[in-house]
Amino acid sequence: MLQQTPVVRVLPVWQQWMERWPTPAHLAAEPPGEAVRHWGRLGYPRRALRLHACARAITAEHDGEVPADHATLLALPGIGEYTAAAVASFAFGGTHPVLDTNVRRVLGRAVRGEEYPPNATTAAERRLAQELLPAVGAPVWGVAVMELGALVCTARGPQCGQCPVQEQCAWRLAGKPPGVARRGQTYDGTDRQCRGRLLAVLRAAHGPVPKTALDVVWDEPVQRERALDGLVADGLAEVLDDGTYRLPI
């Protein structure tokens, strides 16, 4: 849930989710569409699908227990380098560099002296994070750097006066030179927006909906069909024989 989504927006959804499905086995027992439905408006609904697939994999292949091993975690659906490191470190005390957007920004500023990290994670960043990682207390160190980035060393308007490493921050010592603005992602009029509207209809309906119910939420027919086909191809929607649509069973 936290992938590309602010913590404050995740919290309430996560609470309800954990109440409903306290273990991987509980979630695995549901059809994937229920995961998508209760994902709500968190965004990137494919994550809901993958979390559900992850729960089923954990249930079927790991006796219902979340693996502690980094490589085993990495093999699960929806779990990449960051999530594998975070779970192995924070949940199981493992020693892994956790390179999320916060950590990348903090290290980029404090060590490299630049306002923003590169667009994609580089080998140099991984090397640096690995070098800085303490042999003892890596989980606490990781959380600390992450929190520093989330609360103090923020993307916009960092609170350098309250930063515990302000005296040694390369970026501050260099006079906080402005970085290159990242190119923003457009949204209005995109397939993503169209998919979002279509899926919102399916989430709200607790059963198959006629295609006409989907047609009304997006005017441009070519794009609408493409987006709908995309949702079906991604496993986020199903077409029934009578031409109605629903969340996947």
Add this chain to the structure above:
DNA sequence: CAAGCGTGGCC
């Protein structure tokens, strides 16, 4: 490796 993938809040 670049592209594609949601949504909402903030300045």
Add this chain to the structure above:
DNA sequence: TGGCCAAGCTT
């Protein structure tokens, strides 16, 4: 107001 950003992953 609109661009930017948020505990990334997959193809």
